[in-house]
Amino acid sequence: MRDGVLLATDVYEPGSTPSPAVLVRLPYDKNSRYVFFERVAERFTARGYVLVVQDVRGKFRSQGATLGWTGEVDDGYDTIEWITRQPWSDGIVGMFGDSYYGFTQWSAVVAQHPALRAIVPRVTCTGNGPGIAAYDPGSGRPQPLWLEGADYLAHHWVDRDTYDFEPDLTKRPLIAAYEKAFAALGKRSTGFDLVVGGITLPPYNGPHPYDARPVPVLHCVGWFDNLGIAHMRDYAELARRPGWAAVQYLIADAVDHENYLLENAPAAHGTDHMTDDAALERMLDAYTGPALDFFDVFLRGIAGPESLPRVRFKVGHAQWRTSTAWPPPEAAETELWLAAADRAAGPVPGGRLAEHPPAEEQSASWRYDPDNLVPSATPNTFMLLRDHPDERPTADRDDVLVFTGPAAVSGKPLDLAGPVQVLLHVESTAPTFDIFVRLLDLAPDGSMRLIVRGSRQADAPGPVEIDLGHTGYRLRPGHRLALLIAGSDFPNHLPNSGSYEDPWRTTAPKASLQTLRAWAAHPSRLRLTVLPQAG
Known part of the structure; x- marks a missing residue:
C-alpha cells in the first residue's frame, strides 16, 4: 500500500x-x-x-x-x-x-x-457499521442499537485474529460482560468502543x-x-x-x-x-x-x-421471475388496517388485519419489562434460515400484540413483491421506547415464521413509520399474515433503558407501558406490495 x-x-x-x-x-x-x-x-x-x-x-x-x-x-x-x-x-x-x-x-x-x-x-x-449506528443512515431516524452487530465487532475486530467468547448478557450493566472479556484477552476492540461511545467515523x-x-x-x-x-x-x-x-x-x-x-x-x-x-x-x-x-x-x-434481465427475483415458496424494474410494474400497493385491538394482547389469532380502518376508537397496550424481555427468534440472525424458528411462542406472549389476516383463499395464493411498511400510532409512559415489528406467515398447523421485520426507537407520542424492507414471498393457500408488535428483541438488540440513561451502563432500566391507537382518526396500518393473482 x-x-x-x-x-x-x-x-x-x-x-x-x-x-x-x-x-x-x-x-x-x-x-x-x-x-x-x-x-x-x-x-x-x-x-x-x-x-x-x-x-x-x-x-x-x-x-x-x-x-x-x-x-x-x-x-x-x-x-x-x-x-x-x-x-x-x-x-x-x-x-x-x-x-x-x-x-x-x-x-x-x-x-x-x-x-x-x-x-x-x-x-x-x-x-x-451497517445496522449498528444509533440512527438509521437512510432516514436519520433513531433506531434500537443492533447488539448482535456490536457483539460482532467485539469478537472480530480486536486484532488480526477472531476470538470466541460468550458474554454473560444477564448481568447489569450490560457493558460489564464485554469489559470482563476484554480484560481476559488483555486487549479490546476499538470498533466496539466507538459504538458504545456513540461515535461514528x-x-x-x-x-x-x-x-x-x-x-x-x-x-x-x-x-x-x-x-x-x-x-x-x-x-x-x-x-x-x-x-x-x-x-x-x-x-x-x-x-x-x-x-x-x-x-x-x-x-x-x-x-x-x-x-x-x-x-x-x-x-x-x-x-x-x-x-x-x-x-x-x-x-x-x-x-x-x-x-x-434487469431484475430477477425469487418469490419464496414459488419460483424465479424476471422484471424490467423493481418493484415489478404490475405490482400494486394494498393496505390492511389494524382492528379488533382489544383482542391483540391475547394469544393468536389476536386482533385483525382488516380491509378498512375501525370506525370507532380502539386501543391496545403492551408492557416493556426489562426483567422479562421478549426473546429474539434466534441469537444469530445471520443464519436465520439455518434453523428457521417457529415464532408462535413469542406471538402468544401477553406483552406482545398480534394481528392476523384472513387465510389466503384456496387456489389463490397471495404473492408479495416489493416494499412492506407499517404506520403505528403509539404513545408510552417512558420518554424513549423501542418498537419491534415482524410480519409472519401463520401456517394452518399454527406455526409462525418470519417474512420481514423492522424496528424504530421513538421519543414522543404520535405516528411512527417503520420500514420492514422488501420481499418476494408467496402466502400459500390456507396460510395467513400475522403482524407482531413488541417492545424488545433480546439479545439481537440492546434493551432500552426506558429513560435518558445510557442503555449500556444502566443498572436499573425502567419498565413502561405502550399504547397503540387504531381507528379512522389515528389509523394504524400495514402496507404491502402484491402481484396480481394468477387466473
Whole structure:
C-alpha cells in the first residue's frame, strides 16, 4: 500500500494469457473454509478470470491497524493499481463478495480507479457499521442499537485474529460482560468502543458511492438477510440517479446472510453447506453463477447487456421471475388496517388485519419489562434460515400484540413483491421506547415464521413509520399474515433503558407501558406490495 503496509494476497490464474481480474477484499481469513475461496476460484478460473483474494488491513495475514470500515478506499485503489501492473492482468478489474467484502467494493467505487469496470456486492450495504449506528443512515431516524452487530465487532475486530467468547448478557450493566472479556484477552476492540461511545467515523475519504463515477452493479440481495433493508435502500437510491440507473441490476433470492435457502429451511444433513461438502458445492454454483454471467458482459464483453434481465427475483415458496424494474410494474400497493385491538394482547389469532380502518376508537397496550424481555427468534440472525424458528411462542406472549389476516383463499395464493411498511400510532409512559415489528406467515398447523421485520426507537407520542424492507414471498393457500408488535428483541438488540440513561451502563432500566391507537382518526396500518393473482 502507499504507506508501506503489506496486505496478504492470493492470486488464482486461469492460464498464461493476460486476463480480466476479479478482486475480493475481506476480513474473514482468505484461506478459511468459511469463505471457501479455493473452491470459488475453480469456478472463476474456469471462465477465464484471474481471482485475487486479499485479507484487508489489520486482519489475519495482513499488516496494519485493525479498525473496520476505515481505510478501504485507499487500499482498494492501491490494490487495483497493483493488479493492473501484473503480467497476468489485461488491465480490467471487477469486484465480488458478501457483507464486509461488499463494503470494500463500494469503497473501491469511491476511489474511482479507471480499471474498475463492474462490481457484484452481495448481502451488504454502503453504510458504516451497517445496522449498528444509533440512527438509521437512510432516514436519520433513531433506531434500537443492533447488539448482535456490536457483539460482532467485539469478537472480530480486536486484532488480526477472531476470538470466541460468550458474554454473560444477564448481568447489569450490560457493558460489564464485554469489559470482563476484554480484560481476559488483555486487549479490546476499538470498533466496539466507538459504538458504545456513540461515535461514528466517516467510512469514505472521498465522495459517497452514490456520488462517484457510475460502474455496472449487480446487487445480490437476500430476502431474509439482516442487512436487506439497507441493501435495498442502496439499490432503490441508485436506480433513481441519472448515470447509475442505466447500469443497475438486481438479483434477489429467498436466502439469508449466510446463503441458507428458504426451500431448504431448516437446514438438515445434506443441505447444510457449513458442514457438508456436497451441499457446499451445490451452493457455490448458485453463489457464483450470476456474478460470472455479469462479468462476461461487463469485463470480457462476450455477451451484450441485453442478455441480462434487469431484475430477477425469487418469490419464496414459488419460483424465479424476471422484471424490467423493481418493484415489478404490475405490482400494486394494498393496505390492511389494524382492528379488533382489544383482542391483540391475547394469544393468536389476536386482533385483525382488516380491509378498512375501525370506525370507532380502539386501543391496545403492551408492557416493556426489562426483567422479562421478549426473546429474539434466534441469537444469530445471520443464519436465520439455518434453523428457521417457529415464532408462535413469542406471538402468544401477553406483552406482545398480534394481528392476523384472513387465510389466503384456496387456489389463490397471495404473492408479495416489493416494499412492506407499517404506520403505528403509539404513545408510552417512558420518554424513549423501542418498537419491534415482524410480519409472519401463520401456517394452518399454527406455526409462525418470519417474512420481514423492522424496528424504530421513538421519543414522543404520535405516528411512527417503520420500514420492514422488501420481499418476494408467496402466502400459500390456507396460510395467513400475522403482524407482531413488541417492545424488545433480546439479545439481537440492546434493551432500552426506558429513560435518558445510557442503555449500556444502566443498572436499573425502567419498565413502561405502550399504547397503540387504531381507528379512522389515528389509523394504524400495514402496507404491502402484491402481484396480481394468477387466473
